[in-house]
Amino acid sequence: MVTLNCRINGGRAPWFALRVWTGREKTVENTLDGMGIQALVPMRKGADLRRRHRLIEGQMMPVIQGYVLVQMFPKAEYLTGLQGVEHAIDVLGGCEKPVRLSNKEVSIFNALAQSGVYDAERVVGLVLHSGERVRIMDGPFCGLSAKVVTPSRKGRGDVVVSIRLMGGEVPVTVPLAMLRKL
16 A cells, blocks of 8 residues: 555655654554554564463564654644644654654664564673673664663563653663664
8 A cells, every 4th residue: 555645755755753652563554554644663573471381472573662764745734733632642853853764774673574584582792791782773763872770681672761852861671783883
């Protein structure tokens, strides 16, 4: 299905990260698609569970919990209108000067997610400790430095990092595969 937004801008408009309620990413994506706005939630395979000697296959989950990527023209009134969507909170960076992502960056990020690079069971071999400084290498937070809040000593899975945005600290759960030590 071709969305209205793609017909209008031909895919040339920049992408933005919309912060949403955790666990409601796909709901917001579907709502935006229904409104004719190009939206994307890159997905990855979650951790496998073991219950009563059985293996339960991991569920598909968003790569970065609490965020939906949106492609639209960067007018403040359009971006402010996104906050009226149910379960949407705000635009990363604010509506006046939002953090922009290029089509190429989003395509690479989505391709990495689909190829399994960010899967929870994938061993990365990076061990982080609380308080360490890291750089985020992919996604809407690409290039930003962060401080590790909740470490991972297993060498795989997710890590909670704190990113300094708009004068405050924002905690974000990201896959270990997206991080590099500083």
